[in-house]
Amino acid sequence: MKICRVQLADGSVSLAKLHDSGALTKLSGDLFGSLTDTGIAISGHKLLAPLQPSNILCIGLNYRKHAEEGKSPIPANPVLFIKVNSAVQNPGDPIRLPRKLHSDKVDYECELAVVIGKDCYNASKQNALEYVLGYTCANDVSARDWQKDGGGGQWCRGKTFATFCPLGPAIVTTDDIPNPNTLQIRTILNGSVMQDWNTNDMIFDVPTLIEFLSASTVLPAGTVILTGTPHGVGAARTPPVFLKHGDQVSIDIERIGSLTNPVIDEVI
Numbered sequence: 001m002k003i004c005r006v007q008l009a010d011g012s013v014s015l016a017k018l019h020d021s022g023a024l025t026k027l028s029g030d031l032f033g034s035l036t037d038t039g040i041a042i043s044g045h046k047l048l049a050p051l052q053p054s055n056i057l058c059i060g061l062n063y064r065k066h067a068e069e070g071k072s073p074i075p076a077n078p079v080l081f082i083k084v085n086s087a088v089q090n091p092g093d094p095i096r097l098p099r100k101l102h103s104d105k106v107d108y109e110c111e112l113a114v115v116i117g118k119d120c121y122n123a124s125k126q127n128a129l130e131y132v133l134g135y136t137c138a139n140d141v142s143a144r145d146w147q148k149d150g151g152g153g154q155w156c157r158g159k160t161f162a163t164f165c166p167l168g169p170a171i172v173t174t175d176d177i178p179n180p181n182t183l184q185i186r187t188i189l190n191g192s193v194m195q196d197w198n199t200n201d202m203i204f205d206v207p208t209l210i211e212f213l214s215a216s217t218v219l220p221a222g223t224v225i226l227t228g229t230p231h232g233v234g235a236a237r238t239p240p241v242f243l244k245h246g247d248q249v250s251i252d253i254e255r256i257g258s259l260t261n262p263v264i265d266e267v268i
Helices: 064-067 144-148 206-214
Strands: 002-007 013-019 023-029 035-042 046-048 056-060 079-083 095-097 110-114 132-139 165-173 183-189 192-198 223-226 248-253 257-265
Touching: 002 023, 013 035, 023 064, 035 095, 064 192, 110 165, 110 206, 110 248, 132 248, 165 257
Parallel strands: 056 223, 095 257
Antiparallel strands: 002 013, 002 046, 002 165, 013 023, 023 035, 056 079, 110 132, 110 223, 132 165, 183 192, 183 248, 248 257
């Protein structure tokens, strides 16, 4: 099932089932419990990020060719950093280029996002996918200057500006994606394909990531794991390609859909 979150005309927020036709029907119940399709059609709505995460855990350097393009060694363990929840942005709403803490080196990163569906602690690779509700598209927007030079050696400053974590358009449940490491993943910038690869190139596959991240650590339901980006990022191109006001960037993942956001300058 494809699960969306929408704001209705009266301002209320509801979960909805996205049908193959593109139609939406209202769901009743809880995202992390049981959901029932009411059959009530939804129209006149605004599409929101499909959930409000409890945590956002992110993995760097998790595709072999991306590590190679950055001339980085293959990590021995997953490289973890964290985005703040206030970085989440809805499909269709703008990515804002920072102007208070100015950056002209804002990059796109297509990523498969894993949504944990129940509290997870000390999972094994063998049972890790039992904790997964489903998958969605993410754009790990990154200000490379603040990530590399202005963050005191930590990546989080360059990764957690407002709007730097678009998610959506829907959570696709595990019954529709039994193996998350066989999916085509792309970034399209102003109509040009910038990244085009497959999640089978992950250094640490999804079960391995869940085992590592849940080791001696509780991942509460609603945790979102960004699993890394493939090669083709703007910073690694010659010349570099960074986002600018007026751009439009889309993240496409096979069997999930397309997450599209315009790009604007922050107003201060």
